[in-house]
Amino acid sequence: MHLLKTLAASAALAVGFAGAAAAQDPVKVGFIYVGPVGDGGWTYEHEQGRLAVEAHFGDAVETVIQENVPEGANAEAAITRMAVSGADLIFTTSFGFMDPTIAVAEKFPDVKFEHATGYKTADNVGVYSARFYEGRAVQGTIAGHLTQSNIIGYIGSFPIPEVIRGINSAYIHAKKVNPDVQFKIIWAYTWFDPTKEADAAKALIDQGADVILQHTDSTAPQAAAQEAGGVYTFGQASDMSEYAPMPRVSSIIDNWAPYYIARTQAVIDGTWESDNTWDGIGPGMVGIGEISDAVPAEVKAEALALKDAIASGEYHPFTGPLNRQDGSAWLAEGEVADDGTLVGMDFFVEGIVGEIPN
Template sequence: MNRRTFLQTTAATAVAAAAGLPARAADPLKVGFIYVGPIGDMGWSYQHDQARQAIAKEFGDKIVTTYVENVPEGPDAERALTQLALEGNQLIFATSFGFMDATVNVAKKFPNVKFEHATGYKRADNLATYDARFYEGRAIQGTIAGRMTKSNKIGYIGSFPIPEVVQGINSAFIHAKKVNPDVEIKVVWAYTWFDPAKEADAAAALIAEGCDVIMQHTDSTAPQAKAQEAGNVITFGQASDMAAFAPMPRVTSTIDNWEPYYKKRVAAMLDGSWTSESTWGGIGTGMVKIGEISSAVPAEVKAEVEALESKLASGEYHPFTGPLNKQDGSAWLAAGETPDDGTLAGMNFFVEGIKAELPK
């Protein structure tokens, strides 16, 4: 098993867990996390771990937190989740889409343990799901990309062709196209969440094709570094701020803010009000934040996207507002129409104008 950090532990809790007995009321709540990548200093797992540290500080000796990093999706995830449950963790957060089936399986084996799965859609009485509306941040990125590109070619590094990623590509393209009708988007699938070498190769390939904007739905800073080397390419921080690359190439970022959600769910465990539910928050709820817009962005573009951010936060504007067609030209949304969450959660098509092929 990968490196595990214990912020705090007690002999009494360990003995109770080993004996299969419930922890005494006075014992701290044990909360476990598994991460698909390293916590590092930027990216997806880093943001989840920042939130873990925040709850440890918030609740003090009322809780004990544990994490396991670099857990591959698949059988290894099931083993890691099982081990966390056997060690007495009463609330376990599984923080990657590919952990979904493993989390479902382990939740069945431990009905008295509460599980939470990030970005998934399968629930049970002891399994909740939570996600963020990342596509709202992509609307901001797309607007900046459409305004700032000189080649009219935007590159997008996709992780896996799942609805969450497809939403982001579509949203980025729609909003780039709104401000720049000549823009096109090129997609390279990395088939990984975190692999700096693959991400660097993907960025290099897109830059070689003439893309002067690179977006990513992968977690390392390798694309930022490639863009920095190129010197005339802009990027956006993914999951975390990645401000070390500001003001260029990183001109702003979409930041995942899990802290409020984790605090709410731990509080619910402590007061006995935890229930299985599905949460999908965005800019308005604070689960998605937009990083500082750098000086590389023209003032008028900055003002434009700040106004867009305000409309997204208030709910005045939805990134998927018709008229919109699917890639094959068939009608999807009529003028002024917006999709329901079920439709968005199952998005498996590109919108009209995207020439890239969506793998099945």
């Protein structure tokens, strides 16, 4: 009898230890990156968010990454490997990871997925993005003032709504302060390819652009502008301050850390639910990098006032009157664009020259 009691007690103790160990197992959080962590832009800032998760949670969380994952069907294998490895939460951080994320999520219903910049959700898939177009409004204001040639170059990655919104916002606000401004757009068809990005910057400079904006991820356009001399640029996704005060005069900075920490906490707490987050300057997901002394004080003041008005909700970058590129009416005087139109934006505003590629 005593032996049976002893065995039962030992078994209970063993179960207790096992339960305690399981309770202490760290939550595993994975990140799928389209570029290298050292790109100096988009992926770099997602990596800063991951590091912030590690710093915040310590041993309670384990993080893993896969960088340089091509968009499209090949991404499915990388996401699957991460799910198989035991990840509890996976952030897939590029638009082209959307369908692969949905496909993998169907096979792993107990894993939580978060997809950046997409629009497809599921019970275990949430989406998140930043209102980058708010930062483009500030950049456009500065660019419109700075250009002497009245030609502003724009390096687009892919002709998707996120990029089209940014071009439109930058153009609208450059045009407000400089009615003579023109935009020249080159599509790089890549998020990260320093050679292509540098070539695009050089081509725009050859076409007379003395200000270049970009929706690609490397610092190659800054290097090309610095080599050319007399050309202004803006950091994309990250500060890129190594090129300040010239050619980089300000930047859009993506701040993912608070979101990554909050969503990881939700998994730990068991409160995670699929969501759709689209935050901007006000909540702090979009930051404006320091405006350098290469920008006149009055222009800096105007740009910062615009930033504050956007942050407070006093002003929306897409406020009418605005027409579509073909001259048809879009927004009446004082009318503000709705999120549905912005999310699916597939048209340029009036004044931009060139077609959006299919």
